[in-house]
Amino acid sequence: MSRNSANIVEIPALVIDPGTCWTRFGFAGEESPEVILPSNYGVLQGENGERKSIVDELQIHAPIPGMEITNGINDGIIQDWESTLQLWNRGLKDKLKVDPTEYAMMITEPSWNTQSVRQQTMETVFEQLHAPAFYLTKQAVCAAFASNKATALIVDLGTDNTTVTPVVDGIAMRKGIVKQKIAGNFLNENIKSLFSKMSINVLPHYRVARKSIVIESSGPGNPEEVKPAVFYDSIDGLTDSYNDFQNKRILEEWKESVLETLEFPFDELKASTKNPKHFEFPDGSNYQFGIDRFRVGEVLFNPSFAFRDNLPENTVPENAIELHNLVYQSILACESEIRSQLFSNIILTGGTSLIPGLTERLQFELQRLAPGNRVNVHTSGDSIYRSNASWLGGSILASLDNFQHLWVSKQEYDEVGVDRGLFVEKRCK
Amino acid sequence: MPPAPPPPPPAPAPAAAAPAPPPVTKDRSALLNSIQKGTKLKKAQTNDRSAPIVGGGGVVGDASKAGGRSTKPSGAPPVPMPTSGSAGTNEPPIPASAPKLGGLFSQGMPKLRKVGNASSAASPPQPSKSSTPVSSPPPPPVSSAPPIPPSAPSIPSAPAPRVPTSLPQKISRSPSPTKVPSSPPPPIPSAPSKAPPLPPQSAPPLGSHIPMSSRVSSGNSQTLPPPPPPPSHPPSSPIPASSYTLQHRSDKVDDHGRFQFKDDSYLPQPRRFRGGPKIYRGSTGSTVPLRLD
Numbered sequence: 089m090s091r092n093s094a095n096i097v098e099i100p101a102l103v104i105d106p107g108t109c110w111t112r113f114g115f116a117g118e119e120s121p122e123v124i125l126p127s128n129y130g131v132l133q134g135e136n137g138e139r140k141s142i143v144d145e146l147q148i149h150a151p152i153p154g155m156e157i158t159n160g161i162n163d164g165i166i167q168d169w170e171s172t173l174q175l176w177n178r179g180l181k182d183k184l185k186v187d188p189t190e191y192a193m194m195i196t197e198p199s200w201n202t203q204s205v206r207q208q209t210m211e212t213v214f215e216q217l218h219a220p221a222f223y224l225t226k227q228a229v230c231a232a233f234a235s236n237k238a239t240a241l242i243v244d245l246g247t248d249n250t251t252v253t254p255v256v257d258g259i260a261m262r263k264g265i266v267k268q269k270i271a272g273n274f275l276n277e278n279i280k281s282l283f284s285k286m287s288i289n290v291l292p293h294y295r296v297a298r299k300s301i302v303i304e305s306s307g308p309g310n311p312e313e314v315k316p317a318v319f320y321d322s323i324d325g326l327t328d329s330y331n332d333f334q335n336k337r338i339l340e341e342w343k344e345s346v347l348e349t350l351e352f353p354f355d356e357l358k359a360s361t362k363n364p365k366h367f368e369f370p371d372g373s374n375y376q377f378g379i380d381r382f383r384v385g386e387v388l389f390n391p392s393f394a395f396r397d398n399l400p401e402n403t404v405p406e407n408a409i410e411l412h413n414l415v416y417q418s419i420l421a422c423e424s425e426i427r428s429q430l431f432s433n434i435i436l437t438g439g440t441s442l443i444p445g446l447t448e449r450l451q452f453e454l455q456r457l458a459p460g461n462r463v464n465v466h467t468s469g470d471s472i473y474r475s476n477a478s479w480l481g482g483s484i485l486a487s488l489d490n491f492q493h494l495w496v497s498k499q500e501y502d503e504v505g506v507d508r509g510l511f512v513e514k515r516c517k
Numbered sequence: 518m519p520p521a522p523p524p525p526p527p528a529p530a531p532a533a534a535a536p537a538p539p540p541v542t543k544d545r546s547a548l549l550n551s552i553q554k555g556t557k558l559k560k561a562q563t564n565d566r567s568a569p570i571v572g573g574g575g576v577v578g579d580a581s582k583a584g585g586r587s588t589k590p591s592g593a594p595p596v597p598m599p600t601s602g603s604a605g606t607n608e609p610p611i612p613a614s615a616p617k618l619g620g621l622f623s624q625g626m627p628k629l630r631k632v633g634n635a636s637s638a639a640s641p642p643q644p645s646k647s648s649t650p651v652s653s654p655p656p657p658p659v660s661s662a663p664p665i666p667p668s669a670p671s672i673p674s675a676p677a678p679r680v681p682t683s684l685p686q687k688i689s690r691s692p693s694p695t696k697v698p699s700s701p702p703p704p705i706p707s708a709p710s711k712a713p714p715l716p717p718q719s720a721p722p723l724g725s726h727i728p729m730s731s732r733v734s735s736g737n738s739q740t741l742p743p744p745p746p747p748p749s750h751p752p753s754s755p756i757p758a759s760s761y762t763l764q765h766r767s768d769k770v771d772d773h774g775r776f777q778f779k780d781d782s783y784l785p786q787p788r789r790f791r792g793g794p795k796i797y798r799g800s801t802g803s804t805v806p807l808r809l810d
Binding site: 114115117118119120121122123124183233236237238257258472480483484485487488489490491493494 | 544545547548549550551552553554555556558559560561562563564565
């Protein structure tokens with residue numbers, strides 16, 4: 089290993105953080121990724137029956153009949169390498185404008201990644217991107233590093249999954265990893281059922297030619313004039329996946345602006361004392377959300393609280409438990425010596441963790457569960473760091489002097505031969 | 518309530534048993550130490566397609582937004598980025614570079630105070646009634662006029678006669694003679710007769726002064742505070758921002774009536790100079806004269 093350190097130290101590094109929703113690209117040593125692209129891509133069936141991938145963050149929003157929107161990542165793990173490679177090339181060469189052959193690559197992976205995918209990642213980086221050096225880190229470990237901690241409990245609330253990973257001395261404790269599918273997508277289902285309960289007909293952005301306009305009243309007593317919205321005709325042949333993708337944007341906007349969690353267990357009276365919030369849909373129609381926005385926020389802490397009536401069957405996963413219980417279990421699975429340190433260093437990451445009130449509620453519930461321990465739920469100072477925490481940790485790690493001897497060089501890779509799977513397990517902890 | 522049994526973590530296929538953490542070698546502890554110490558990172562411009570459209574997305578630090586924005590019109594008026602919870606300590610290892618609107622707009626877009634006048638009732642009685650709401654600078658020093666006259670008349674009875682003498686000084690400051698005729702322009706309450714001579718044909722220099730001259734020439738008893746020295750050149754709307762600065766005060770002052778300047782004559786007269794040796798006081802508040810011999 090040491091023979092490589094001389095040449096590796098001089099090479100600058102890139103960090104790629106592939107997530108279910110977004111893939112982040114950037115330079116190690118910088119405080120944020122310069123390029124963030126959606127992990128989704130479009131697939132179009134050509135005339136000859138060949139499949140054409142549309143890996144373009146603008147094009148995937150175009151209403152093209154027959155275009156399916158799909159994802160190369162499933163359950164957080166990279167499944168489709170062809171599209172992933174296309175996405176990485178687009179991010180690196182087109183957007184970041186770098187030549188991968190000149191940069192060491194730091195790639196992040198989920199804590200539950202499989203050995204075969206690890207191996208494939210290494211192979212792709214060396215043989216397709218032709219990078220000179222490579223390393224693989226766990227996203228949870230990166231999230232801890234981003235908060236300058238080597239030991240922490242990472243609670244990652246993402247799109248598909250909520251995962252809790254204990255990180256001890258920079259190593260993810262496998263036995264403590266717990267995960268469940270109560271996350272962003274589950275919230276989306278609940279919001280959809282709320283909209284249908286309120287009889288709101290949601291039309292996505294691409295259908296709206298012009299929003300409805302409210303012209304202020306010319307004087308007291310004169311009513312406001314409302315010019316109705318103008319819509320484009322609906323386009324035949326648009327796929328369900330495309331429609332879901334477009335509707336998802338509206339749900340994401342709703343979550344970002346209206347969703348909130350009560351700091352205490354849900355109580356109608358307490359919820360009604362909070363200010364309601366408005367939300368304007370793409371067609372200009374405005375609705376006010378009062379107690380219901382807290383109802384939706386409650387489902388993370390109580391999945392059975394969900395809007396059961398309108399939810400499609402089997403949306404609530406079996407064995408789903410409350411967020412605080414999930415966290416508690418993860419801690420209990422670790423040795424007792426480390427537990428108090430984990431309790432006092434809980435870090436929230438992931439886009440779904442940005443819900444206002446969530447941190448306080450988790451703190452409250454956990455403290456109730458574990459009154460003897462000092463519970464401390466940390467949050468980054470800024471929302472941009474929360475969703476980019478794993479990229480950030482990768483950036484920090486790759487730029488440290490003390491790390492440089494750990495890179496896997498092309499030379500080493502060439503010498504390994506067949507046992508690459510074991511090799512990557514051993515080298516990239 | 519007892520928690521349900523945990524959903525099993527998916528079992529990856531490790532070649533060996535779950536790897537035990539490596540013994541903490543010197544290298545490793547050095548690495549962990551440097552992580553805990555923190556490292557300074559460089560700021561970066563982020564082309565963030567994932568950020569909410571309102572007030573956070575696009576290229577950070579770059580005013581131009583890529584064409585992609587047009588496919589994502591915003592649906593939500595309030596800016597979505599909530600501020601972080603504060604249950605624990607905030608430990609941003611690095612300074613933030615993103616345009617942190619944070620929770621700035623969480624209450625919706627702020628309603629900006631209309632410039633120049635707090636009372637909404639007084640709309641500028643300009644001859645050209647603008648249909649646009651008062652959002653641009655030419656505003657109503659005019660509309661602030663009505664409150665002034667009641668107080669003004671009580672003052673000028675004494676200084677009024679001095680007005681003609683003090684004004685010419687101001688006049689000389691301004692390079693343009695057209696606006697300032699021999700007669701003093703400021704329509705002080707006690708001298709409304711002098712007001713009409715103000716040549717109405719003087720090029721209305723700025724939108725804000727039009728009402729002044731028109732009012733003056735209409736000879737109504739509405740009195741206005743003495744205007745600051747008139748600007749030197751014809752109007753170019755909108756008023757350049759430089760006109761608001763103190764540097765240009767003397768040239769084209771347009772302060773929207775926020776400051777009600779009075780003529781110098783309103784100031785009290787200084788003490789008469791008597792000359793002779795000055796007698797100082799012994800100490801603060803003492804009436805005993807100071808003797809230093």
